[in-house]
Amino acid sequence: MSARPRSGLAAVAPFLWLGVFFLFPFFLVAKLSLSDTALAMPPYAPRVDWSAGFEGVRAFFAALDFETYARLTSDSLYIAAYLSSLKFAAVATSLLLIIGYPIAYGMSRFPPAQRQALLMAVILPFWTSFLIRVYAWIAVLKPQGLLNAALAQVGLGPLNILNTDTAVYIGLVYAYLPFMVLPLYAVLEKQDQSQLEAAADLGCTPSQAFWRVTFPLSLPGVAAGALLCFIPMVGEFVIPDLLGGSGTLMLGKTIWTEFFSNRDWPAASAVAIVLLATLVIPILLYQRQQQKMIEAAQ
């Protein structure tokens, strides 16, 4: 068909845009991670001396090294931040699955008209500012906050949650819950009820039918939800910064501090590269999964 190659032309503008503003900057991050800090503005060296022509470019490449990475691996603080980011994201993803699954499953059992309204209710917080939703928890969790006021009414507490790892977990689960519920709901809602009836006819108890039919069939949703939450959580900044304590280490916070407080741009870039290298496999898995779902719809 003649229209086919032509509609590919539509890709030109977005392709160029993303090439310049998304792909190319990553080479700059990679380059900077091989540079050294310098007392200059911008605060790094080497820079290409274009006036020296080819020789300048050669001198530039010769001055790149892995010193920043060596610095990162020899500092236990960076390694601790790396491991603790993975731990936060993994534990929070598991909590989200445990909390999100019953919600998504429950929603899919409602009659279709009510389901639409419930779906809307789950999506609405996602549209509400992330920052504001995290901020809302500060008032709840702080030492003289609403939670402790409520606990005092029943003679309990006070609990010191704000600025601890517990607060970070609460924040992560809260902020990412819609991202977990939506993909789960999408697969659970489409499930054919007659399969459950068949399982029941064949003598399955409801719980057996759930574990043998419903749950295995919902695994694509589980995978999508888990990846969709895990990947951005590893690099999360706002939640550990506002709800965590000074001892809460996460890579997103490390990049922010290196950049804004320490003005160590090469270190911030190197941490970003390490973060990306860690996430590249989950991101590719997620992309493949999404592609499959779109092709299935097509």
Added chain:
Amino acid sequence: MKGPSTFNRVSVVAGLAFLYLPILLLVIYSFNASRLVTVWGGFSTKWYGALLRDQQLLDAIGVTLRVGLISATLATVLGVLAAVALVRSGRFKGRLLFSGMIFAPLVMPEVVLGLSLLLLFVAFGLPRGFWTVTVSHATVTLCYATVVIQARLVSFDKALEEAARDLGCTPVQAFFAVTLPNIAPAVAAAWMLAFTLSLDDLVIASFTSGPGATTLPMRIYSQVRLGVSPEINAVSTLLIGLVATGVIGVYLVQQRRARVADLGAA
């Protein structure tokens, strides 16, 4: 089919309570006459009045709205093009790279996106400010816009487009006369999503903004670091109200449209 069991109902209600309770408390305490979080000092709208006298905050709102309007429009136009390319053109050179560039920013940590964009602007010696934030927001939100429009375009019947071609339309004419009106709701939804994401963004704006282009989330963030204050509750409540009205409005319009379509089909 059986309806929801008690367990189903409890899970859904508890889940929604968890999602909404903190927001609800934030809204309630924006009307608190007392400055203290836990002491209810009676109903008052004085914090809203205080907002109107906060010039820095008003400036930040102005910047945020302008960044949002321009970046969302850019993102939607590019998103329509990207979605058309992804859905309609089968395999083309660089398709894998292209779809990768569309999907990756959706899950990429914002800190990394912000840092990389900043390095781009520094490398080209561009002064950071209004336009660098706008371009950065357009870059990230264009991916969200593409996904929303792509989903609609996939289910759009291509035969209608081909009929227009048979009747003598050029591909571009067919797109504007047939395809675009049909995917208009998705295009509108994509614009709103892009606008909201731009309105909300703290991290990317913090990296790519410069003096004189402080956005509202940046302003809120610098105040939040100093602690909870009723003024932040008030401005948050206004933002939540604005976004909720918009989203629920679009939802109701779509529901009506769906009902009309059902009646038409019957």
